[in-house]
Amino acid sequence: MTETRTQQSAFHVAEPEGTYPPTEEMLDTPVDPGLKKAREDRLRAAWKQPTGLRYWSAVNNSEVGAWYSLTAFAFMLAAGVLALLMRVQLAVPENDFLSAERFNQFFTMHGSAMMFLFAVPMFEAISILLLPAFLGARDMPFPRLSAYGFWSFLVGGIFVLSSVLFGIAPNSGWFMYPPLATEAEGPGSDIWLLGLSFIEVASIAAAVELIVGVVKCRPPGMRINLMPLYAWYVLVVGAMILFAFPPLIAGDFLFEMQRSFDWPFFDPERGGDPMLWQHLFWIFGHPEVYIVFLPSIAIAAMVIPTAARRPIVGYSWIVLSAVGTGFLSFGLWVHHMFTTGLPSLSLGFFSAASEAVVIPTGVQLFAFVATLMVGRVKMIAPMLWIAGAVAVFTAGGLTGVMLAIAPFNWQVHDTYFIVAHLHYTLFGGMIFPIVAGVYYFYPFITKKKMSEKLCRLSFWLTFTGFNICFLPMHLTGLIGMPRRVFTYSGDMGWNWLNLISTVGAFILASGILVFAWDLIRPKSRQPLTERNPWNGGTLEWAHDIPDPGWGVRAVPYVTSRYPLWDQPKFIERLDEGRFYLADAEEGLRETLVTSAVDAEPQHVARVTGPAWCTILAAAFTGGAFIFPTFHMYPPAIVCGVLAIASIIYWLWTSTAQVPKTPVKDVGLNLRLPTYVSGAKAPGWWGVFITMLGDATAFASLVFGIFFYWTARPDFPPQGTAHANLALVALAAVLFSASWAATRIARGINRQGKVTAARVLLGLAPLLAIAGAAALIFALRLPGLAPTEHVYPAMMWAMVVWVCAHVGAGVIMQGYCLAGSIFGKLTPRYDADLWNTTLFWHFLIITCLVTCALVGIVPRAMS
Amino acid sequence: MTRIEDKPDDPPPYRHRSIWHMIAAPVVWSLHFAGVYAWTALSCARFGGPDEARLGIALATAAALALIVVIGWRAWKQWDFLDDYDDVHDAPTTEHRREFLGHAGWLLSIISAIGVLFVAAPAFYIGSCL
Incomplete structure (x- = not known):
């Protein structure tokens, strides 16, 4: 039955040979003890960690994942301290513990740090740490990319967070609404924009890594219906990051252009509109809530079968729920903007989608409960935190159902009811399951156990403190206390409620501290697990x-x-x-x-x-x-x-x-x-996934143009100059020629015509640079000035975007040419050229759409 | 590479091993959602008014539901529940992988149909652009 056949394509590309799947006899064939020892020694040597100072050059997932999670946890503690200081300020009316300015900086940094420096990075960190083990893989597919992401995160996080020590932190709220944020004095807004953009790039890098990990690095035999549920969630969340973060990056790009160069994207006096920022921010911001929630609840999906001592009930249903939530969460963003005066019909769509997302979210909770009901539950310590998560999250979900109704939302908009709701969802949906995960996976990560006694103590402190702190806030909000006020007068009826919340906050903090101590206390005398x-x-x-x-x-x-x-x-x-x-x-x-x-x-x-x-x-x-x-x-x-x-x-x-x-x-x-190129190679998938995210960012800019067109009567303004049509057309031709040269070079390089391929690869960058120059002059010649009005500013933004990408495309073409000359890229080993071509497939679409939007569409609009 | 597995004469259709088919219904939901939102913004701001908006929403909803029904029906056939009443799909076989993808695709069709109906509902009640 077993025959060996060698498959080779016309270009001598190696294919798998031999037998698959393995038979039981093959798996039972004993290994000679001497050979086994020699193999283990070689493996150990190959994976040896660098020691001494060189330890920090490590890139493997167990080190990087541990640093990453500890860093995110440290940032979380810092953001928590800010919260405690705010609670002290709010404990009594007319308090002067913090000034208004400092309070503004603190609530801005508390929200920004918890979201950007803790919640999302924590998902990436834990996934980097655990995913290879779930998949029986040795490491992530791109360990150095994880390391790059981590170090970027560390640099960016310290930069953003330390601004609060110098009193120059951003102070316009974590969603940075213009005009408040665009007009804010000092570097605060820029620190937020540039520091966090930098971390967003690191997040996308992690998403690429994790998606490729799940799709391409599963062990043989682990078909898609056998994947651990955590891997399903990682796949969904990775894809969500690709579609959620880029709109914010595009928004940051526009915002920073306004801050630095006075391009008036959000300035109504020159045709701009602050609402565009709100849209771009919340197209990111709402999915982000689910990006935070899903991977944490995925931890519950790993712990619950173990506690119930049986397979999960309703695997397909949980996959439905993860995928369904992933999609629906993109239809919710306007529920953060219910009071902005959009047509009530539009509000209705978002209200309806916000109610619909409850269905998949509920399905997964019911699947968990069903598993526990039919299993023989052993109440292991981490289950305490999972139970707390389910209780708290359900309470937060129920107020979410209330808030999805626009008229109710108008009543409690920007009150402490919102603060209570979002903390219930985030604590229940993230903190509790993550802590459960830390207790559950700690023996895997460090080979030591955490203390069961401290686990219970920290749970009860956290759970009690949390509810004492946040449950009263529902009422504080309903009786009218707005969020983000640094103090309040004593006759509003909010005094006792605020004092109770402050007491609760400190009990909660003591619970987190007990957990932190248990996490880092020295365990060298403790036996291995x-x-x-x-x-x-x-x-x-x-x-x-x-x-x-x-x-x-x-x-x-x-x-x-x-x-x-x-x-x-x-x-x-x-x-x-x-x-x-x-x-x-x-x-x-x-x-x-x-x-x-x-x-x-x-x-x-x-x-x-x-x-x-x-x-x-x-x-x-x-x-x-x-x-x-x-x-x-x-x-x-x-x-x-x-x-x-x-x-x-x-x-x-x-x-x-x-x-x-x-x-x-x-x-x-x-x-x-040992070498593959094209769609079988992890690197190709990495480029493909990155470019999907990049295409989303570009689509957000395109959305901006159409947004201005529908929202503003003067876009484009009457009688304005337009881009030079002939030069735009020339640019389109030159870009297309560069793309075609790259694509043809890939084909003929495979056929062995190396010299011709080199000529094309030498020509392609010149064509691309000429195209970029033509596009720039197409705007310069008619004198379109980006500071005058949002229309020329938007045209310039598109061109800047294209030129930056053409720059990357040119470097890649040059890299392939150099590879061909120095023997790194041959007809047989041509992965770099495949990846470059793939990049250019995306780039040519970007270029041609830009040419159409700069050259043709505005003429049709006016 | 030799695969020790029974090979049918007709290779099974691509959809049996395709995640893209599995997520087709929610993709229709997203297109419907984006289309309805954009159409309402355009007709309220640039041409026409609430009547055009509602007509467009009705048409888009009918089209999206029809598509989801087709996708859901095909996923149901792929799930093939009635042949063995199996809804667990945890075996390492081609059959279970096919059934799993069909089952998940079918469930996603249901949630997408509900989503489309929910999103269209406001247009049923609200007849203005205010």
């Missing part, structure tokens, strides 16, 4: 104790949702190294890449090891964003160039390397290619 302390069924509990650093002993063959429960000899086979990639003969770090739906083995991916260039790249990227905050543009440009140089160095020296042999034996009679 047993291997599977909760008796879970998923792959992470097959970990090795103590941690040998290699992630997983061998990449397993999986046939169940709960391999540790259902696959009889699983642990024995894993420990013996009888699965895939049990060895590291060449001393390289490797993991297995499989097909997207059925997880059939496709490729051995060489993953990158420790490096300093990622830290350098992050530091310089930080400089490129931080210097403009203080209007220091020359050092910013220098930093930008150095950041690009570091990234090119990193890519050149460690990605898509020409392998020594085209195929490699991965064990169990299977040989896999």
